Amino acid sequence: PPLLPIALVGEAILGQTAIAVQHFNAELAHLAEQMSACMEAAKGVGIAAPQVHSPLALFIMASRPNERYPDAPNMAPVVVVNPQIINVSSELVSGEEGCLSVPGQRFTIQRHQAIEVRYQNLQGEWQQTELTGFIARIFQHEFDHLQGITLLERSL
Numbered sequence: 215p216p217l218l219p220i221a222l223v224g225e226a227i228l229g230q231t232a233i234a235v236q237h238f239n240a241e242l243a244h245l246a247e248q249m250s251a252c253m254e255a256a257k258g259v260g261i262a263a264p265q266v267h268s269p270l271a272l273f274i275m276a277s278r279p280n281e282r283y284p285d286a287p288n289m290a291p292v293v294v295v296n297p298q299i300i301n302v303s304s305e306l307v308s309g310e311e312g313c314l315s316v317p318g319q320r321f322t323i324q325r326h327q328a329i330e331v332r333y334q335n336l337q338g339e340w341q342q343t344e345l346t347g348f349i350a351r352i353f354q355h356e357f358d359h360l361q362g363i364t365l366l367e368r369s370l
């Protein structure tokens with residue numbers, strides 16, 4: 215099946231607040247599958263539903279070592295639904311980020327080093343955990359997408 219087209223910065227959907235997911239059904243699981251395929255094809259470590267023109271509060275995050283973050287952990291893709299950031303560290307770290315919606319560009323972005331988060335999985339079960347480092351960075355990047363915020367608004 216073809217990959218979903220990726221919204222580019224400037225398209226309205228990337229500037230909108232995402233809508234809470236209410237129905238944890240097969241359709242949601244199918245969307246998550248399509249998003250994972252897009253992320254893998256783009257060699258990304260994250261992708262948010264608005265980037266594939268869906269208004270839902272849903273993203274995928276993964277992690278693997280890459281040239282910018284050679285010590286990044288290997289983490290299998292995680293589906294994050296209706297996320298909340300409930301605590302953030304005062305410590306900020308600067309790092310380089312890319313965005314599938316701003317192709318070919320890299321930005322230096324400050325993020326919280328550690329965050330406490332709460333989200334639902336594809337079955338609607340609430341998870342709560344603390345994230346640090348590169349994975350915390352990815353979560354914050356994708357969470358921004360669900361608030362209609364892209365790197366361009368955060369770039370130093």
Ligand SMILES: O=C(O)C[C@@H](Cc1ccccc1)[C@H](O)SCc1ccccc1
Nearest residue numbers: 258259260261311312313314315352355
């Ligand atoms: O647009 C997206 O959400 C995918 C982003 C994910 C990302 C978040 C934080 C820091 C870096 C990337 C990227 O396009 S995925 C491509 C990539 C992978 C590793 C490092 C930099 C860029």
Ligand SMILES: [Zn+2]
Nearest residue numbers: 312313314315
């Ligand atoms: Zn992005």
